[in-house]
Amino acid sequence: MNTTAKRIYYIPYMLWILLFVIAPVALIVYQSFFNLDHQATIQNYVTYLTSSTYLRMTLNSFWYAFLITLFTVLISYPAALFLNQLKHKDFWLLLIILPTWINLLLKAYAFIGIFAQNGSVNQFLGFIGIGPKQILFTDFSFIFVATYIEIPFMILPIYNAIAEIDPALLTASRDLGATNWQTLIRVILPLTRKGITAGVQAVFIPSLSLFMLTRLIGGNRVITLGTAIEEHFLTTMNWGMGSTIGVVLIIMMFISMALTGEHKRKRKEIDTGATKE
Amino acid sequence: MQRKNRLGRVYLVIVFLVLYLPILYLIYFSFSSGSTMNTFKNFTWANYRTLFADTRLIQIVLQTLLLALLSSLIATVVGTMGALGIAASKRTSTRNLMLSLNNVLMVSPDVIIGASFLILFTMLGISLGFGSVLASHIAFSIPIVVLMVLPRIQEMDHALIDAAYDLGASAPQVLNRVILPFITPGIVAGYFMAFTYSLDDFAVTFFVTGNGFATLSVEIYSRARQGISLEINALSALMFVFALLLVLIYFFIQVHQSNRTKRNKQKARNAA
Numbered sequence: 291m292n293t294t295a296k297r298i299y300y301i302p303y304m305l306w307i308l309l310f311v312i313a314p315v316a317l318i319v320y321q322s323f324f325n326l327d328h329q330a331t332i333q334n335y336v337t338y339l340t341s342s343t344y345l346r347m348t349l350n351s352f353w354y355a356f357l358i359t360l361f362t363v364l365i366s367y368p369a370a371l372f373l374n375q376l377k378h379k380d381f382w383l384l385l386i387i388l389p390t391w392i393n394l395l396l397k398a399y400a401f402i403g404i405f406a407q408n409g410s411v412n413q414f415l416g417f418i419g420i421g422p423k424q425i426l427f428t429d430f431s432f433i434f435v436a437t438y439i440e441i442p443f444m445i446l447p448i449y450n451a452i453a454e455i456d457p458a459l460l461t462a463s464r465d466l467g468a469t470n471w472q473t474l475i476r477v478i479l480p481l482t483r484k485g486i487t488a489g490v491q492a493v494f495i496p497s498l499s500l501f502m503l504t505r506l507i508g509g510n511r512v513i514t515l516g517t518a519i520e521e522h523f524l525t526t527m528n529w530g531m532g533s534t535i536g537v538v539l540i541i542m543m544f545i546s547m548a549l550t551g552e553h554k555r556k557r558k559e560i561d562t563g564a565t566k567e
Numbered sequence: 568m569q570r571k572n573r574l575g576r577v578y579l580v581i582v583f584l585v586l587y588l589p590i591l592y593l594i595y596f597s598f599s600s601g602s603t604m605n606t607f608k609n610f611t612w613a614n615y616r617t618l619f620a621d622t623r624l625i626q627i628v629l630q631t632l633l634l635a636l637l638s639s640l641i642a643t644v645v646g647t648m649g650a651l652g653i654a655a656s657k658r659t660s661t662r663n664l665m666l667s668l669n670n671v672l673m674v675s676p677d678v679i680i681g682a683s684f685l686i687l688f689t690m691l692g693i694s695l696g697f698g699s700v701l702a703s704h705i706a707f708s709i710p711i712v713v714l715m716v717l718p719r720i721q722e723m724d725h726a727l728i729d730a731a732y733d734l735g736a737s738a739p740q741v742l743n744r745v746i747l748p749f750i751t752p753g754i755v756a757g758y759f760m761a762f763t764y765s766l767d768d769f770a771v772t773f774f775v776t777g778n779g780f781a782t783l784s785v786e787i788y789s790r791a792r793q794g795i796s797l798e799i800n801a802l803s804a805l806m807f808v809f810a811l812l813l814v815l816i817y818f819f820i821q822v823h824q825s826n827r828t829k830r831n832k833q834k835a836r837n838a839a
Contacts, residue, residue: 299651299652300649300651300652300655302644302645302648302649303646303648303652303709303713304652306645306649306706306709307665307669309687309706310672310684310687310706310709311668311669311671311672312668314680314683314686314687315671317683317686317690318679318682318686321686365582369578369579371575372575372576372578373579375572376579382579384814384818385583386583386586387814388810388811388814389586389587389590391763391767391810391813391814392590392803392806392807393766393769393783393784393787393803394767394769394784395769395784395787395788395791396590396593396787396799396803396806397589399787399791399799399803400589400590400592400593400803401589402791402795403592403593403596403603403605403795404589404592406603406605406795408603408605409604410605413605438585438586438589441582441586442586495674495676496676496677498676499676499677499678499679501678502769502770502773502788505792506788506791506792515678516676516770519678519679520678520773523681523682523685523774524773524774529686532682533686536678536679536683539676539678540679543674543675543676547674
């Protein structure tokens with residue numbers, strides 16, 4: 291094959307890798323060593339590691355992401371299981387995917403209306419005699435909306451993992467006298483561990499960085515790593531500190547990827563994997 | 568077993584209700600003549616009329632579509648060339664390295680991509696606006712194109728290429744007449760994914776856009792922070808219909824593709 295011709299068409303892609311993959315990561319690390327006066331320093335890291343505000347924020351962010359991931363798994367697993375028992379599985383799966391094609395901002399906007407002081411939920415609470423409550427701008431509303439948004443991304447990989455199970459294994463388990471519950475715990479659950487891991491990966495890291503939800507739904511009461519980065523970059527203009535938090539987030543991303551195994555896929559890609567079937 | 572099935576159905580109905588209620592709620596109130604999403608007043612088309620009279624919003628919709636079309640087109644060209652390059656590299660270690668680099672932007676959180684691109688553009692002295700947003704959208708769409716195209720290239724029988732060369736085809740001819748037609752389904756899927764990535768993005772755009780340029784997501788964000796406006800509800804109803812159309816198109820592409828591969832396999836079997 292003509293090697294020079296090959297090199298020429300490869301050039302734009304290589305340029306992309308250099309400019310938009312390697313350079314940005316290098317730059318964010320580089321930037322994290324500068325303070326507001328453009329002096330090279332490790333002060334940002336010292337501040338981060340010694341300030342209780344930053345550490346508490348990081349822990350909080352982790353805790354929220356953990357809760358969101360946990361609730362998503364708890365809701366999605368049974369849903370994926372029951373989906374697999376339906377007749378027109380592909381069609382129903384498509385209906386699960388459809389909401390992910392609606393702009394995230396619009397879904398958040400809907401919840402502003404639903405959870406508002408005089409919104410539907412409060413009207414309902416008033417109607418059954420509990421009386422209106424402050425729902426919007428609380429931790430609860432943030433976790434609820436984030437879970438709502440992430441559910442499809444968790445259902446898909448779990449659904450695929452369950453669909454791949456050889457039905458003979460389930461029959462065998464039942465023939466050997468296992469109850470439905472035992473089959474679920476001893477056979478289905480271990481066989482779908484990969485799907486759960488993939489789902490956790492697709493949900494956990496994005497949950498650390500959902501800054502628009504913390505602003506619109508959490509009402510600035512909830513501060514995640516993503517919110518902190520956005521704040522430092524776009525409001526206080528302290529790029530050095532913002533980059534430092536960014537580096538922390540990148541490190542966490544690598545740790546969580548190392549912990550959850552080799553799968554590296556983004557959410558949408560899982561979608562297509564599912565619809566391709 | 569029967570009872571368990573019924574429980575499962577009920578559970579699924581609840582999940583579907585929760586998934587769709589907020590969206591239907593938005594659409595429902597787009598027909599209300601009130602000014603809040605609390606109580607439905609009277610049925611009206613007024614919100615849609617306001618929407619179509621809002622030239623700023625219409626312009627932003629057009630900008631967003633243009634941006635998505637353009638960025639996904641360029642990303643598809645670059646990504647396809649990249650996939651061809653990766654497939655052509657001889658050593659497995661090089662290929663794996665390239666794939667890992669390719670996937671960096673796929674696993675990075677949006678805020679990190681946005682923040683690091685912002686630093687990049689500032690260092691290069693590129694002013695923020697349409698250009699920087701376009702470059703970012705191209706950048707984060709390229710990896711998905713590669714991931715869609717690469718499997719098609721790897722599926723391809725190398726004997727086809729050898730035969731073309733043996734029959735005297737030049738390298739460009741082999742590319743145009745043999746390779747590209749074969750990988751077209753992958754390219755179409757890649758283009759489609761890139762298009763939806765671009766339409767969907769909020770966080771990256773939010774970081775790298777200046778004052779002069781806004782996409783629909785950014786506009787909705789700033790309007791939502793100011794409170795409820797039923798014009799946004801009307802817009803979301805239209806976008807829901809649009810998303811529904813996109814999903815249907817995508818579904819038909821997939822069905823068509825799998826039918827075609829099935830047919831081709833059938834043909835191959837018949838020929839053998």
